[in-house]
Each structure stands twice: as C-alpha cells, then as structure tokens.
Amino acid sequence: MTSEAPYRALVEHSPEAAYVVRDGRIVFANAAAVRMFGAPSAEALLGTDVLDRVHPDDHALALERRRLVLALNVPAPLVEMRFVALDGRVFEVEVQATAVEFDGVRATYSAARDISRRKLLEEQVRQSQKLEAVGRLAGGIAHDFNNTLAVILGHAEFALQELPPEHPLHHDIRAIERAAQHSAALTRQLLTYARRQTVSPRSLDLNESVTATMRMLRPLLGESIDLAWSPGEGLWPITLDPAQLDQILTNLCANARDAISGVGRLSIATSNCTLNAADCLQIPASQPGDYVRLRFTDDGSGMSAETRSMIFEPFFTTKGLGEGTGLGLSTVYGIVRQNHGAITVESTVGVGTQFDIYLPRRMVRPEPVAASAPLFPESTGSETILVVEDQRDILMLTRRALMKRGYTVLAADGPEQALAIARAHPATIDLLLTDVMMPTMSGPDLARAIAAERAIPRLLFMSGFSADLIASDGLLDADTQFLGKPFTLAELFSRVRTSLDTPQPV
Ligand SMILES: Nc1ncnc2c1ncn2[C@@H]1O[C@H](COP(=O)(O)OP(=O)(O)OP(=O)(O)O)[C@@H](O)[C@H]1O
Ligand SMILES: [Mg+2]
Structure with a gap:
C-alpha cells in the first residue's frame, strides 16, 4: 500500500x-x-x-x-x-x-x-479573418466602382449644363445623377469598411467632440428616448478624423433608436482605460496600451448570440427591406480598425446592448475644434494645370471640366507622359493634379521626379483610396491637398482653386 x-x-x-x-x-x-x-x-x-x-x-x-x-x-x-x-x-x-x-x-x-478559452480565441480569429477577407473584396469592387461613378456623374453634369431646364431630357438625366449619387454614397461606406477611405485624422478631445455632436444626435433619437451623456474626467486626447467620429456616433445612435420600441434610454460615456495583456484576450484585435473608451448602452431589444456574431459583416441586417442596409456597424468596425482601435459588444435579449469602442491614446495635446468651415472658393481660373490620370475616361472628364472653367490643361495618361510634358512645356505650370495609384509610378513619386527637374509649385492628389502609398491605412498628412473620387465637378473646381490659393510647403 x-x-x-x-x-x-x-x-x-x-x-x-x-x-x-x-x-x-x-x-x-x-x-x-x-x-x-x-x-x-x-x-x-x-x-x-x-x-x-x-x-x-x-x-x-x-x-x-x-x-x-x-x-x-x-x-x-x-x-x-x-x-x-x-x-x-x-x-x-x-x-x-x-x-x-x-x-x-x-x-x-x-x-x-x-479548452473554453482556446475555443473562444479561435472563434475570434476566425471572425476577424472573415471580416478582413470580406473587406478586401468589398474594397476592390468599391475602387472600380468609384472610377465608373465619377465618369457617370461628370457626364451627367456636363449634359445638365448644356440642356435648358425645360428640356424633356433634363428630368431623365437628373434621375441618372441621383442614382449615381446614391451608389457613390454606398461605395464610400464600403471603402470605409475596407479601411481604404482616405481620411484626415486630427488630434481631438472626445468629450468636446461628442458634446458638439449632441445637438445633432438628439433629434435623431426622438422624444421618447432619454439620452444620458457622461463625459469621463481628464480624458486623454485621441487621433481621429472628425467626420469618422460623426459616423460612429450617428450609426450607433440610429441602431439604439431602432432597438428601442416605445420609451427607453441610451447612455453615452467616455473614460480612460489601460488594457493589459489579459484584457486583450477578451477584446478581439486589441493590443495592450492606453485607450479612450467610448461606451454606448441602450435598454432596447438586445440580440441573440447568432445575430451578435454577424453584426459587423457588411449588408447583415435584421431590418426589413428598405429599412436597413446593414452597413452601419460594418462602417463603424472599419473606422475603428483603421484607427488601430477595437470594438466589443455585449447584449442580452430583452435587456439591452452595450458597445465599447477603444481608441488609442494620442501622446500630444489636442487641437481646438475648428470653429468655421472654409468658404466656398471662387472656382474659376486661368492657371495651367498638369493633370495625370491613367483612367482615360476620368482624364478626359477632368480636362474638359477644367477647360470650361478657364484653365489651361495639359493632360497626361501616365507618369512617363507627364514627365515628358513637364520637360517640353517651357511656360509656367501652376498645379500638378495627379492620381495617387498608377501602375508604373505613384503620384507622390511622380511629384518628386518632376520637382527634381522643374518647379510646379502646387500639388493636388486625387484617389478613390490611398492604400499604402500615402501612408499606411490610408491616413493622409493633414496638409496634403486631396480630392476623393468619385468627385462632383463642384468638388473638383473647389479643390483645384483651394490648392492654387493655399501656400504649400515646397
Ligand atoms: N443597439 C442594438 N440593439 C439591438 N440590435 C442591434 C443594435 N445595433 C445593431 N443591432 C443589430 O445589428 C444589425 C446590423 O446593424 P447595422 O447598423 O450594421 O445595420 P442596420 O442598422 O440593420 O442597417 P443600416 O445601419 O445600414 O441602416 C441590425 O440589423 C440589428 O439586428
Ligand atoms: Mg444601423
């Protein structure tokens, strides 16, 4: 024994x-x-x-x-x-x-x-891989779509300018334009989801920005929903494009509104939050570090585990035809990931739902919230512009539009031709307007190559997405002049004028 x-x-x-x-x-x-x-x-x-x-x-x-x-x-x-x-x-x-x-x-x-924990991690990895794959697919399609839509919208605008408003075709062309604008809005959302939307993040104080947006959110929620706002004390600054913050807030508020039938309550709260390695196991795709947490809690319908596992997928919706596109949360997900943050959701049927968004702390002081929007500039001119774009349809559209506004336009369908024109053109060229993504040379590289030979004092990039050429994740430098595709002619004129009138670092 x-x-x-x-x-x-x-x-x-x-x-x-x-x-x-x-x-x-x-x-x-x-x-x-x-x-x-x-x-x-x-x-x-x-x-x-x-x-x-x-x-x-x-x-x-x-x-x-x-x-x-x-x-x-x-x-x-x-x-x-x-x-x-x-x-x-x-x-x-x-x-x-x-x-x-x-x-x-x-x-x-x-x-x-x-093995519960291992199973949970495997499931999280599987989910995020799926979202990445869908994102790549969506981004690729959206990019092609953007170019096509720019051509449709541009030509619709040309046609409308030529036709007197009483012409019978006026109505038809307006309908084409509206449909194309609708597609352009969807495409923009898909690009956000795929993290390919070009954004201009700034340092901001989340409390200030949310407070400023409250006025817009209350009417969205309606009378029967009580909105409670608890700004955390001593909140760290974050880096985010203010337009993206608006998208996060409006999408989450709209979802809470839809989940609450009759009276209910939505609370929004912020706080500082330091995640350690153990916390990160619970939060998909997170890294240890300092974050600012934005928390949305509603007492609406809640959702089942099955619904919850699909909410970040584009076009997943439980709402009726014409009521939801299913792009709200996928847009939020894309924004959060683009900004190196994380998002979690907890929900109980009949009790409510809580979303937590973690945005990385920024280590410098925030800039004040901009007080006034820039004025719409006088959008004609007589300067000379070198336009470089490998999509011929868009090149021709841009050239035609700018020439109508009085500019002299030199059109190049690629970087080589652009370099040749820059060499051969003796007179001043005031602005280089170039696509960012081109097969043989990127827009920024072309600008550098030209600058080595002659002066073109102003620079304006255009792109449907920026991928990794401008910077990783499509984050643009705050003072880079940029025109997103698809653009309306009004946006083109306004951007070109602003670029010509704004002094740029050489
Ligand atoms: N706060 C919430 N409470 C309960 N269910 C929610 C909540 N937020 C989202 N959901 C569920 O997640 C689904 C997807 O949400 P998402 O915002 O992506 O799309 P949608 O609201 O259906 O449509 P869209 O936002 O494009 O108009 C919703 O259809 C709903 O079932
Ligand atoms: Mg929604």
Missing part, C-alpha cells in the same frame, strides 16, 4: 484534471478536477453520477466511449465535449480515457483539459 503513495501524489497534484469512474459514478477526483468542476472538495464529487457533469447532448458520446474503453482495453482517442460545472456553467474540454484497475475493480481513468 505505502509503495502506491508517491504515484497517488503525482496524480493528485497533476495540473491536468483526472478522475476515475466506476459503474458510472465518480470514485476519485484529483485537485485539478475539483477545481475544474467548481466543487468545494473531492467529497462533493465522489459517488455522484458522472453524466451529471456531462452536457446532455454529449451523454451518448460519453457512454459509447466508456463502453469502448472497457471492452477493447485500449485508450480512447482524445475527444472534445462539453462538461457542466456544479453551478451549471457549461465549458468545453478535451478528454482522454483509458481502462484501469481501481481498488481491484475495472474502471475508467479520464484526463481532461478545459
């Missing part, structure tokens, strides 16, 4: 949960098994039916394995199943079993490991 003691101690103190089952009852459980089942002591487990500790859906599996182990006398292979702790909590385990003699009677000896 005494010779068994050391072996018994080994099993007793094994980090793996081990237990012995005889005639369906637990007759031995080591310390790790006691912990795993949440039992106060081994005695609480001894003599109990082992099936009480197995999820009912896995009873058949457990019985069949026991039969095999005892009949064949070989260890059963590792299997995954669900166990139930004494308090009813269900968790996933990996179990292995083998036949043993226990106090002279045949029994099964099982070793189990709790």
Whole structure:
C-alpha cells in the first residue's frame, strides 16, 4: 500500500484534471478536477453520477466511449465535449480515457483539459479573418466602382449644363445623377469598411467632440428616448478624423433608436482605460496600451448570440427591406480598425446592448475644434494645370471640366507622359493634379521626379483610396491637398482653386 503513495501524489497534484469512474459514478477526483468542476472538495464529487457533469447532448458520446474503453482495453482517442460545472456553467474540454484497475475493480481513468478559452480565441480569429477577407473584396469592387461613378456623374453634369431646364431630357438625366449619387454614397461606406477611405485624422478631445455632436444626435433619437451623456474626467486626447467620429456616433445612435420600441434610454460615456495583456484576450484585435473608451448602452431589444456574431459583416441586417442596409456597424468596425482601435459588444435579449469602442491614446495635446468651415472658393481660373490620370475616361472628364472653367490643361495618361510634358512645356505650370495609384509610378513619386527637374509649385492628389502609398491605412498628412473620387465637378473646381490659393510647403 505505502509503495502506491508517491504515484497517488503525482496524480493528485497533476495540473491536468483526472478522475476515475466506476459503474458510472465518480470514485476519485484529483485537485485539478475539483477545481475544474467548481466543487468545494473531492467529497462533493465522489459517488455522484458522472453524466451529471456531462452536457446532455454529449451523454451518448460519453457512454459509447466508456463502453469502448472497457471492452477493447485500449485508450480512447482524445475527444472534445462539453462538461457542466456544479453551478451549471457549461465549458468545453478535451478528454482522454483509458481502462484501469481501481481498488481491484475495472474502471475508467479520464484526463481532461478545459479548452473554453482556446475555443473562444479561435472563434475570434476566425471572425476577424472573415471580416478582413470580406473587406478586401468589398474594397476592390468599391475602387472600380468609384472610377465608373465619377465618369457617370461628370457626364451627367456636363449634359445638365448644356440642356435648358425645360428640356424633356433634363428630368431623365437628373434621375441618372441621383442614382449615381446614391451608389457613390454606398461605395464610400464600403471603402470605409475596407479601411481604404482616405481620411484626415486630427488630434481631438472626445468629450468636446461628442458634446458638439449632441445637438445633432438628439433629434435623431426622438422624444421618447432619454439620452444620458457622461463625459469621463481628464480624458486623454485621441487621433481621429472628425467626420469618422460623426459616423460612429450617428450609426450607433440610429441602431439604439431602432432597438428601442416605445420609451427607453441610451447612455453615452467616455473614460480612460489601460488594457493589459489579459484584457486583450477578451477584446478581439486589441493590443495592450492606453485607450479612450467610448461606451454606448441602450435598454432596447438586445440580440441573440447568432445575430451578435454577424453584426459587423457588411449588408447583415435584421431590418426589413428598405429599412436597413446593414452597413452601419460594418462602417463603424472599419473606422475603428483603421484607427488601430477595437470594438466589443455585449447584449442580452430583452435587456439591452452595450458597445465599447477603444481608441488609442494620442501622446500630444489636442487641437481646438475648428470653429468655421472654409468658404466656398471662387472656382474659376486661368492657371495651367498638369493633370495625370491613367483612367482615360476620368482624364478626359477632368480636362474638359477644367477647360470650361478657364484653365489651361495639359493632360497626361501616365507618369512617363507627364514627365515628358513637364520637360517640353517651357511656360509656367501652376498645379500638378495627379492620381495617387498608377501602375508604373505613384503620384507622390511622380511629384518628386518632376520637382527634381522643374518647379510646379502646387500639388493636388486625387484617389478613390490611398492604400499604402500615402501612408499606411490610408491616413493622409493633414496638409496634403486631396480630392476623393468619385468627385462632383463642384468638388473638383473647389479643390483645384483651394490648392492654387493655399501656400504649400515646397
Ligand atoms: N443597439 C442594438 N440593439 C439591438 N440590435 C442591434 C443594435 N445595433 C445593431 N443591432 C443589430 O445589428 C444589425 C446590423 O446593424 P447595422 O447598423 O450594421 O445595420 P442596420 O442598422 O440593420 O442597417 P443600416 O445601419 O445600414 O441602416 C441590425 O440589423 C440589428 O439586428
Ligand atoms: Mg444601423
């Protein structure tokens, strides 16, 4: 008997949960098994039916394995199943079993490991990989769409300018224009989701910005929803494009409004928050560090686990036809990821939903919120502009539009032609308007190549997305002049004028 003691101690103190089952009852459980089942002591487990500790859906599996182990006398292979702790909590385990003699009677000896956390992480990785893949697909389509839409919108505008308003075609062309504008708005949302929308992040104080947006949010929520706003104290500054913050706030508010039937409450709160490695295991795609947390809590309908697992996918909606596009949360997700933040959601059906958005702390002081929008500039001119764009349709459209406004336009369908024109043109060129993404040379590289040979004092980039050429994740330098595609002619004129009138660093 005494010779068994050391072996018994080994099993007793094994980090793996081990237990012995005889005639369906637990007759031995080591310390790790006691912990795993949440039992106060081994005695609480001894003599109990082992099936009480197995999820009912896995009873058949457990019985069949026991039969095999005892009949064949070989260890059963590792299997995954669900166990139930004494308090009813269900968790996933990996179990292995083998036949043993226990106090002279045949029994099964099982070793189990709790794999709930690993399962959770695997699920999170799978989810975020799926979202990334959908994002790449959506971004690719949206990019092509942008160019096509720019051509449709531009030509519709030309046609409208030529036709007197009473002309019968006027109405038809307006309809084309409206439809194209609608598509352009969807495309912009998809680009946001794919993190390819070019943005101009600034340092901002989240409390100030949310307070400023409150006026816009209240009417969105309506009378029957109480909006509570609790700004956290001493909030760290963050870096974000203010237009993106507006998108986050309006999308989350609109969702809360839709989830609340009748009267309800939405609270918005901010706080500083430092995430350590353990926190990051709970928050998908997060890195340890300092964050500012923006929390949205509503007491609306809540959602099922199944709905919750799909809400960040583009076009996922539970709302009726024409009521939701399913792009709200995917847009928010894209914005948060573009800004190196993270988002989590907790929800209980009938109780409500809470979204937490973590935005990384910025280490410098915030700029004050801009007080006034820039004035719409006088949008004609007589300067000379070199336009570089490899999509011929857009090149021709841009050239035609600018010439109508009085500019002299030199058109190049690629960087090589642009360099040749820059060399051959003796007179002044005032502005280089170039696409960012071109097959042989990027817009910024072209600008540098030209600058090495001659002066073109002003620079304006245009792009449907910026990918990694301007900077990673499409984040543009605050003083770069930029025109997003698809653009309306009014936007083109206004941007060109602003670029010509704004002194730029050489
Ligand atoms: N606060 C919430 N409470 C309950 N369910 C929500 C909440 N927010 C989102 N959902 C669920 O997530 C789904 C997706 O939301 P999302 O904002 O992406 O699209 P949508 O609101 O359906 O449409 P869209 O925002 O494009 O008009 C919703 O249809 C809804 O089922
Ligand atoms: Mg929505």
